[in-house]
Amino acid sequence: MSRERNCPPKADILAIDDTPENLALLSQMLTEKGYKVRSVTKGSTAIRGAKAVAPDLILLDVKMPEMNGYEVCQQLKADDRTRDIPVIFISALGDVFDKVKAFQVGGVDYITKPFQVEEVLARLDTHLTIRNLQLKLEAQNSQLQQEIAEKTAAEDKFAKAFRTCPNPIAIAAYESGQLLEVNQSFLQMSGYAISEVTNKNIGQIYSKSAWAVYQQAVHKSDSQGFIHNLELEFPTKSGQIKTLLLSMEIIELGGTKCTLQILNDITERKRLENEFISLVSHELRTPMTSTIGALDLLNSGQLGTLSDRGQQILRVAIRNSERLIRLVNDILDLERMKSGKIAIQPMFCSLEPLLVQAVETMQAMAEKAQVKLLLEPCDANINLDSDRILQTLTNLLNNGIKFTEPGGTVKLTAKVQRDRCQIVIQDTGRGIPADKLESIFERFQQVDASDSRSKGGTGLGLAICRHIVERHHGKIWAASELGTGSSFYISLPLQHQTRN
């Protein structure tokens, strides 16, 4: 049974010999071993055939009348389509065979007639294997070339974007935090020369608070791949503090894990925003104060009695005016604190009376809301600005009461842990979604857009609290379970030098 019907041929061989008997013999020998053989008696026909369909290997008789083997081989090697096909010469014993010429014109080997089956097969096998390996290598090579070209193109694009991007960009080693590269915009923004930043540690260039934001960004980018727009304060070389938004992605550069930091300088935008807010607030405060005075006068009855409907409208007007003046005061408070116009004046004092005072201040509101206020005794002496910490505590108690249903409780506790004091305001209220636990400390951030209307808040309280606590070198954060309640934690050092 012929193997051709079942298996694909081992290889396609083109045999050229002017003696048909030789060809028949060769063809039979090779076909039996599973090769596909095309037999041709003339050199010119063989060249045409090889160009039309390239064989895997050519067996070529040296001595032929019209065009001898050397000439056929030369022509095959001169054409791109046939150049790489291995050619094995066949010479008869007793023929004048110039081996050197055979190799010079491009032959890879030769065999002699009469054929020895094993020898022909062994040589064929060797050269087909070499040819196959060569083809494989060429394919791998061209794939590699293509990959390199694609990578280079991608790198070129990245390098161009890096260079020309108007945003400051910095790349630092992930592990060590060492700055590897920064772009021109980074140098312009920071005022540093390239030699002053490369190979420095990020911690040496960023401020302490910016370094903390950087680490927070690394942590988040690690878990979610990237992070966008974290605000930080960056000290330039000349000492100017710039407000930047940091976006980060973890990348690999030359086999090293790195952080790619894209910054957005919003200093000017922030300045204009703050200026606008404070200007509007100042302009609003005077007329609002006199409006409230007028409304109070109306409410006192000194100008006559109002109808029930009039009283009702007056109450709404007073409530809204008070909310507006609270908002204006909060904005100005925050602005003054941020610009350092309000100094923190710490004094060493006992914490307990401050906690009692905070609870007493909020007692009336708690009773009205039917929320129980609890205070656990605490024996701690601490260095703090009591007015400002009282403001923080009343704000947090106010929130706790506001967001807790009647019948619920708000508890104030404090305990000393080594050189720090931890104050906790815990409520049994509606709770805060996990993704809002951090953002509520930013200006005008509320869990629900209707909170300011329905609860009378301004969305500035927690931003002010955080500012006060940080000015005491402390930390403030929230934890919560939806529907169960929230806890606000303040951790303060017992002794410290305040930053004004």
Ligand code: ADP
């Ligand atoms: P507001 O004046 O609106 O209370 P804050 O900055 O104090 O402003 O609080 C921001 C937002 O955080 C609130 O509007 C509310 O959505 C949420 N929040 C604050 N404290 C609590 C709390 N104890 N329980 C539930 N939500 C709270």
